[in-house]
Amino acid sequence: MAGFSLEQRDLDPGYCEISVEGELDLAVAGELDEAIAGVDAGYVGLVVGLAACEFIDSTGIAVILRARRRFVAEGRRLVVCCPADQVERILAVTGLSRDGLVYESLDDALAALRPDADG
């Protein structure tokens, strides 16, 4: 059973990433919710990195979608990058990989967060 951890790091000025490692489900989804809520308002864009996330359920997806709504309401942006295997499949099954939320690479995700990006 994989452990679960979160790590926040700066990207370009004004942008940061929270990387999710392990299995994101009901038991730990609140930790991601708190981590995203704790991102300083000075960051205009957040990437939720899922490259090391081995599992996600609807609880984890709900946390990300609610956080994106909050970011949009605040004039900021949130995207997801680099899902693999089960995570990629669930994002596809739920239709989320087609709505501008999910990007295959960190570079693509950062480009989508720029003010001149569509959306």
Added chain:
Amino acid sequence: MEGSDVEIELPARPESVALAREAVSAEADRLGMAPRCLDDLRTVVTEAFTNAVRYAYEEDVEGRVAIAVSAGEDVLCLTIRDFGVGIFPRPERELPSLHMGLPIIGALSEEFHLTSRRGRGTELTVCMPMGEAS
């Protein structure tokens, strides 16, 4: 294929979700389920167990969730059962949710059946393919 008739019962707590996921997927792996199907099975178990944890019991009740696994030639069927209040509107208990659990189960399974008995719990039976369609 070797048969299976496994049953497990766990406390209806968030930390039990991963235990249920691992126990069921280990049994399915032993039975030879394809890797991609195992991923879907892990998702289905998680969504079903999570629904029971979140909605089956009143907050002051220490409930339990039972899972039975039965394998056929080409499918593996799970029955996830709680012994809680059943399904009915409870706006005072409405928790933050996007209500994606059952739709995800429907998308990943071959079929599922949901039975709710007021005051006597909810039972979800889900059948999953053992191998990927050719």
